[in-house]
Amino acid sequence: MPQLPHYDGTTDLVDHLKTFKTMMLIHGVSDDFMCRAYPATLIGAARDWYSSLPPGSIRSFEEFGDQLVKHFLSSGRTRKTVASLMTVKQKKGETLKEFIARFNREALQIPNLDPSAAMNALLCGVRSVDFRMSIVKKAPTSLADLITRVEKYITADETLTALNLIPDVDDGNKRKVQEEERGRTSLSGQKAYARQVSSAHLPGKRLKTDRTISFSDVDLEGVILPHNDAMVIEMILSDLLVKKLLVDNGSSANILYYHAFKQMGIPEARLKPFDSHLYGFFGNIVSVEGSVELPMWVGNAPHHNFAMMEFLVVKAQSACNTILGRPGQNLLRAITSAYHQKMKFITPEGIREVKDN
The missing domain is CATH 1.10.1200 (Non-ribosomal Peptide Synthetase Peptidyl Carrier Protein; Chain A)
Structure with missing residues (x-):
């Protein structure tokens, strides 16, 4: 039998099973042989579990693997997202x-x-x-x-x-250069350096400065007037397409409703404590389960914006899944027109937009 690392109940069982099945298939062995050979790779807690099985309780290798996975589920490698x-x-x-x-x-x-x-x-x-x-x-x-x-x-x-x-610098300028290099590695230094680069006058080159967002009657195409509709869009939140996202200029926070939070499969352990409260439309206090930071995309690649965005997770009844408040809109450098049912935002290649859906 080919050499295979032992499984003791603590390493990645799914990977161990796949490796074993691949090696067995190469040698063309039967399902019955795999059921008899696999226990030889088990040691420790995994061996003890196999020894406790009633005689005749395993009818196929697939069933053998399913029972193993169910018993040692927590030992599997955490899947990356x-x-x-x-x-x-x-x-x-x-x-x-x-x-x-x-x-x-x-x-x-x-x-x-x-x-x-x-x-x-x-x-x-x-x-x-x-x-x-x-x-x-x-x-x-x-x-x-x-x-x-x-x-x-x-x-x-x-x-x-x-x-x-x-670069050659004299002793008088050496300290200044070193301070500038150190500044570039800090967050505040990066921001200052970016502002310095964007405002610099480069000979022979003209920087793109036209980043004005505006709305006109052209943006009303497809909009039925008059209306009092809210602005509802869809975005990629984490690695999922989230619909019913309300763009609310009146909200001082980004909100992720608890029912959407659960449906997205985000572990409760990722919630960070939030000590303050939110206030509803009628001044009532709304409790917050916690805050969570998630990656968010708006627009279609490569003409899109991205931001790591903080959401407050709230248990409340809502027809929406999430609310994009002022903090999120500012982070995306976005301007919304409820009248035109459209949100426009800045990308390195110019102004892009998303429409109400």
Whole structure:
């Protein structure tokens, strides 16, 4: 029999079963043989569980595997999702090459990973201000395009490092340069540096400054007037398409209703404590179960916006699944017109929009 690692009840059982079945199929053995051979790979608690089975209680290897999985379900490897990929960030001192390799290892563990979701997660995880600014100037058209640009950036960075191309500065300016480099690595420094780059006058180049959002009668196409309709859209929240999302300029918080929270399969353990209260339309106090941070996309790739957004989870009756309040709209750089039933937002390639659905 081919060599196979033992299973003791603590490692990934599903992976162990798949490996065993693959090896058995290669050798063309029968189902009866697999039922007799598999117990030889069990040790410890798994062996004790097998020994406690009544004689004749296993009729097929599939049934054998199902009973094992049910008994040792908690030992299985936690399946990765887009939400877990969004937590992969470039560490301080970690090179871009090292980060990309670690990011790819995590991405490979997510089944049916959407390329646009992977692209957004990668951009959010990179610390390099220079690289992120290059992406802002010209947004990637696809994940393959982004990876190609990352590889070129890594090659250029390694070449400069190998050649030791450090700008010559006198002692008086050396401290200033060092402070600027340190500033770029902090969050406030990144924001200040981004503002500095966007306002700089580059000779021979004209920066795109036309980012004015406006609405006109053209935006009324398909809208039945007069109306008093609310603005309801759909977005990608975490890795799920969430419908009945109310865009509410009057809400001071982003709300995720508890029934939607449960349907999305988000573990209760991800809820963070929220000590304050919300007030309803009639001034009544609405209790909050907690807050949760989720990745959110609006628009269609590559012309979309992304943000890690905090939602307050509320137990209350509502026809909507979630509310996008002022904090969320500001984070997405979005402007809403209830009259035109449309929300417009800024992307590196210009103004994009979503309509009421």
